Amino acid sequence: MLPKSHLAASDAMESSADMSDQIAENLSLIRSRIIHACEISGRSASDVGLVAVSKFHPKEAVEAALKAGQRVFGENRVQEATSKFPDLRHTWPDLRLHIIGGLQTNKAVDACRIADVIETLDRPALADALEKAADKVGRLPELLVQVNTGNEPQKSGVPRDDADPFIKTCMTRFGPKVRGLMCIPPEDEDPAAHFRFLTDLARRHGLPVISMGMSADFETAIAEGATLVRVGSAIFGTRPMTAS
Ligand SMILES: *Cc1c(COP(=O)(O)O)cnc(C)c1O
Numbered sequence: 001m002l003p004k005s006h007l008a009a010s011d012a013m014e015s016s017a018d019m020s021d022q023i024a025e026n027l028s029l030i031r032s033r034i035i036h037a038c039e040i041s042g043r044s045a046s047d048v049g050l051v052a053v054s055k056f057h058p059k060e061a062v063e064a065a066l067k068a069g070q071r072v073f074g075e076n077r078v079q080e081a082t083s084k085f086p087d088l089r090h091t092w093p094d095l096r097l098h099i100i101g102g103l104q105t106n107k108a109v110d111a112c113r114i115a116d117v118i119e120t121l122d123r124p125a126l127a128d129a130l131e132k133a134a135d136k137v138g139r140l141p142e143l144l145v146q147v148n149t150g151n152e153p154q155k156s157g158v159p160r161d162d163a164d165p166f167i168k169t170c171m172t173r174f175g176p177k178v179r180g181l182m183c184i185p186p187e188d189e190d191p192a193a194h195f196r197f198l199t200d201l202a203r204r205h206g207l208p209v210i211s212m213g214m215s216a217d218f219e220t221a222i223a224e225g226a227t228l229v230r231v232g233s234a235i236f237g238t239r240p241m242t243a244s
Helices: 005-012 016-040 059-067 078-091 105-114 124-137 160-177 191-204 218-223
Strands: 049-053 072-075 096-099 117-121 142-148 178-182 209-211 228-231
Touching (some): 016 218, 059 078, 072 078, 078 096, 078 105, 117 178, 142 160, 160 178, 160 191, 178 191, 209 228, 218 228
Parallel strands (some): 049 072, 072 096, 096 117, 178 209
């Protein structure tokens, strides 16, 4: 079941054609902002991927983005992703799904079935669950280790000081499936220092993928080395207050 925001998101748009146009326009704007941010920091635009975060938005919104050329999507919850994406894959076989929300161990099997990338590996118990799940399903998505760079108690992610040993253990255990790191900086702090920390950490471990930056700060993240930015509301519109 889709959450109530399904209605809210659609009602906010005058018609589904308007919704599609708006999403296409937003995507095109975000793509030019990414290119511009890359130019400013002397990076190649092909080094920065866009994850369109479609959580709390209906399947129709994802379809509109697919028609506008977007192929990589992010969802917070495995259950919501399962209700939207398997159908879409039939029509768009090259679509890629990232799980970007904190993952409970009892969702590991479903996550291994549905995701191409899990961005939120953050604790030994989850590593155990994913290893078992991958055995069972016969498939392990690519993995990013989420680092709680601000050591915020309410946030998922391995605490900053435990990151080095945890990343090492994961790389030993999962080999090249561990592709990189992800973070969400504290809302009330300058994100740049957090982004820089994550980039340094990734480089030290020789990991190529650095997922950081959202609607409000993706350009800063690109300046600090992001190779993936996760943009939701600037593409799909605002979510209800309950969205996380
Ligand atoms: C919701 C979410 C995003 C996108 O946030 P916006 O501010 O809407 O761009 C990115 N990353 C994670 C982990 C999220 O939960």
